[in-house]
Amino acid sequence: ELKVEQNPLFLSMQEGKNYTIYCNYSTTSDRLYWYRQDPGKSLESLFVLLSNGAVKQEGRLMASLDTKARLSTLHITAAVHDLSATYFCAALGAGSYQLTFGKGTKLSVIP
Amino acid sequence: EAQVTQNPRYLITVTGKKLTVTCSQNMNHEYMSWYRQDPGLGLRQIYYSMNVEVTDKGDVPEGYKVSRKEKRNFPLILESPSPNQTSLYFCASSSTGAALNTEAFFGQGTRLTVV
Numbered sequence: 001e002l003k004v005e006q007n008p009l010f011l012s013m014q015e016g017k018n019y020t021i022y023c024n025y026s027t028t029s030d031r032l033y034w035y036r037q038d039p040g041k042s043l044e045s046l047f048v049l050l051s052n053g054a055v056k057q058e059g060r061l062m063a064s065l066d067t068k069a070r071l072s073t074l075h076i077t078a079a080v081h082d083l084s085a086t087y088f089c090a091a092l093g094a095g096s097y098q099l100t101f102g103k104g105t106k107l108s109v110i111p
Numbered sequence: 112e113a114q115v116t117q118n119p120r121y122l123i124t125v126t127g128k129k130l131t132v133t134c135s136q137n138m139n140h141e142y143m144s145w146y147r148q149d150p151g152l153g154l155r156q157i158y159y160s161m162n163v164e165v166t167d168k169g170d171v172p173e174g175y176k177v178s179r180k181e182k183r184n185f186p187l188i189l190e191s192p193s194p195n196q197t198s199l200y201f202c203a204s205s206s207t208g209a210a211l212n213t214e215a216f217f218g219q220g221t222r223l224t225v226v
Contacts, residue, residue: 042220043215098156099159104153
């Protein structure tokens with residue numbers, strides 16, 4: 001059974017600082033996804049990571065995937081208040097179409 | 112505009128009264144799925160569908176049914192709702208169902224309360 005664990009679950013950071021959210025998964029996965037959710041809103045897709053070593057960047061967010069370590073990271077560079085949200089990673093089990101989510105990381109960026 | 116539409120957005124019902132939450136997408140996506148979101152538990156997949164007439168269980172299918180008679184629609188049915196099904200529900204769709212290489216689009220959510 002695929003399990004997905006995110007760390008940390010809560011993150012309070014100052015504007016301008018850098019930080020990383022970690023997403024570990026327990027068994028082989030074919031795909032890794034990152035989503036953002038603003039309070040009271042739906043989920044917005046951020047990144048789809050398809051293979052080992054994949055790196056994708058959008059603005060101040062960069063996601064990477066290490067399939068050997070079963071680890072994906074979401075790196076935040078020079079945080080701004082607009083990045084405050086909950087971030088979820090999700091993994092697709094190998095040979096499966098069942099998607100398993102982490103519990104989410106609630107990020108608060110303070111001035 | 113590409114979108115996933117869920118209805119209703121809010122629903123309060125009583126235990127045992129059958130209900131259906133509708134989900135429709137206008138992007139001709141093969142893959143559709145339902146999730147429930149509960150505080151501290153993140154999102155958990157209920158059911159998913161690879162294409163018309165092809166559905167499969169996710170992590171928490173008990174107490175739910177789905178059908179996929181048309182590509183655009185994927186309703187979630189609660190035959191006999193119970194209070195532990197009080198939750199926020201999301202429907203999602205994505206293309207390239209076999210590989211799921213592309214981003215998913217989520218509906219706006221349905222907040223269900225069962226009393």
